[in-house]
Amino acid sequence: MKxxxxxxxxxxxxxxxxxxxxxxxxxxxxxxxNEEPFKDWWALPGNLVSENESLDQSASRILHELTGLDNVYMEQFYTFGDVGRHPQGRIISVAYYAMLRLGGDRVLKPVSSYAKQAYWINVNELPKLAFDHQKIFDQGLEKIKRRIKHQPIAFELLPEKFTLTQLQNVYEVILGKKLDKRNFRKKMLSFNVLKDLNEKQKGVSFRAATLYRFDKRKYGKLFGKEISF
Amino acid sequence: MKxxxxxxxxxxxxxxxxxxxxxxxxxxxxxxxNEEPFKDWWALPGNLVSENESLDQSASRILHELTGLDNVYMEQFYTFGDVGRHPQGRIISVAYYAMLRLGGDRVLKPVSSYAKQAYWINVNELPKLAFDHQKIFDQGLEKIKRRIKHQPIAFELLPEKFTLTQLQNVYEVILGKKLDKRNFRKKMLSFNVLKDLNEKQKGVSFRAATLYRFDKRKYGKLFGKEISF
DNA sequence: ATATACAGTGTAAATATTACACTAAGTAAT
DNA sequence: ATTACTTAGTGTAATATTTACACTGTATAT
Known part of the structure; x- marks a missing residue:
């Protein structure tokens, strides 16, 4: 049958x-x-799926090859399959996103053979991208804009200990708008998913803020509840 | 290069x-x-993607072959790619859903060669399904449960002219819970996307309800706004 | 005439959201 | 020590939204 x-x-x-x-x-x-097609172009990290791995496994492998990281939650968000999207044949691409902690212990960037170099680039200053990667990025950004309103994914971008101002900055930069400080704090604390660490920020040249940690035990309470900013 | x-x-x-x-x-x-594998099993309608069609085009074609319908909005929601999901080899499947009008002018069910027959089956009484189709269905149902709270997709399941009670029934059956009649009406009308047709239901053996139509011109106002039930 | 079945309607209480500005605390420079 | 600077941290009142709740009206069928 096979x-x-x-x-x-x-x-x-x-x-x-x-x-x-x-x-x-x-x-x-x-x-x-570093390879054709689109040699020397900027692109999203990606690769072909191997025969013996699921899509999720493949996504994790690619992330690992590129950053050395394991156990990062990646989420599939859309599959791109237009006829002409790949110049060498009919290849559809399943797109994933992940949110990484860069602050503190910075993510390493081991580079696979197919890339010359990898860089973190501000989403507002992206260069021209290979394939249909601009379209993939646009849809991914829309996705997290919607998701951050309903699920606590913002924490994943921050170091384990963070201040409320840092958290607010994440929301503001993803949503692309300023939020009211008092209202943000009131609402965020009302979700009861932040643990006050009774500890202050270090190494700042002004009044240090209180550090918080995302409390996984309380995550369940929030899940399914509607958050909105 | 090709x-x-x-x-x-x-x-x-x-x-x-x-x-x-x-x-x-x-x-x-x-x-x-009507074909191996899973001959005689129940399954979601599906087919292989042809070389010269995009995923969206392929989904539309399959829908057309099965129902004779065109211009139905279908939305991709997830791609399933576990290694063992297809017994004949490594086949990943891109899943779509669509909401169809059955009431009034009933959808036809022309049957493609690969199916003996096609039936409408209550989602609470599904038989055992071929491949990983139960998993695909479960995720699709979750998707529309979430989506119906934020976008006016419920209308797509109803005939062009419908009553508020019918609309409420759609919400109740998808969300799996009863809603308050007065609150439902108040909220739904406040969105300003329903046009009162000044016309009554026909052929019912009790007081006839007012018919409404979904007003596409006003759709934009709702889009992006948060609805919740 | 009467019974039936669903249509249609309003209000008050509770909750959530918004708008808004000053004081407190730590650091750095003099 | 004083001062200037920078960010932390805090409360309230007005408005909007959500929830809970039950009866009357109207067309049909007998």
Whole structure:
């Protein structure tokens, strides 16, 4: 029965949008391609799916090869399959995103053979991208804008200990608008998912703010509840 | 350059969840397969993607072959790619859903060669499904539960002219809970997307209700606004 | 005439959201 | 020590939204 269908031969790929928050800016990881097609172009990290791995496994592998990270939650958000999207044949691409902690212990950037280099680039200053990667990015950004309103994914971009102002900055940079400080704090604390660490920020040249941690035990209470900013 | 990659050979497919609302129940269209694998099993309608069509085009084609319908809005919601999901090889499946009008002029059910028959089946009484189609269905249902809270997709399940009670029934059956009649009406009318047709229901053996139509011109106002039930 | 079945309607209480500005605390420079 | 600077941290009143709740009206069928 197995031979009724042609042998597996990689007609689908994964592309990843890795979001990071650094210096008050939302950034994504881009690679400079070292192979045809689109040699020397900027692109989202991605690769062909291997025969013996699921889509999720493939996404994790690609992330690991690129950053050395494991156990990062990645979420599939759309599959791109227009006829002309890949110049070398019919390849559809399943797109994932992940939110990474850049602050503190900075993510490493081991570079796979197919990339010359990888850089974190501000989402407002993206270069021209290979393939249909601009379209993939646009949709990914829309996705997290919607998702951040309903689920506590903002924490994933911050170091384990963070201040309320940092958290507010994440919301502001993703939503693209300023939020009221008092209202933001009131609402965020009302969700009861932040643990006050009774500890202050260090190394700042002004009044240090209180550090908080996202409290996973209380996450369930929030899940399903509507958050809105 | 084109020859660097193997020739196209259908390693991906589309599966569709077609939702319909009939006799107060939420139903989906299932086919009884007439081909191996899973011959004689119930399955979601689906097919391999052709070389010269995009995923969206493929989804529309499959819907057309099955129902004769065109111009139905279908939305991609997830791609399933576990290694063992298809017994004949590595085939990933891009899943779509659509909401169809069954009431009034009933959707026809022309049957493609690969199916013996197609039936509308209550989502609470589904038989065992082929492949990973139960998983696909579960995720599709979750998707529309979330979506119906934020976008006016409920109208798509009803005939062009409908009563507020019918509309409320759609919400109740998808969300799986009863809603308060007065609050539902107040809120739904406040969105300003319903046009009062100054016309009454016909053929009922009790007081006839007012008919409404979804007003596409006002749709934009609602879009992006948060609805919640 | 009467019974039936659903249509249609309003209000008050509780909750959530918004708008808005000053004082407190730590650091750095003199 | 004083001062200037920078960010932390806090409350209230007005408005809008959500919820809970039950009866009357009207067309049909007998």
């Amino acid at each position: 031979e009724l269908l042609p042998h597996f031969n990689s007609t689908f790929s994964i592309d990843c949008i890795l979001f990071g928050f650094d210096e008050g800016e939302l950034k994504i990881l881009l690679i400079e391609r | 020859e660097l990659l193997p020739h196209f050979n259908s390693t991906f497919s589309i599966d569709c969840i077609l939702f319909g609302f009939d006799e107060g129940e939420l139903k989906i269209l299932l086919i009884e397969r």
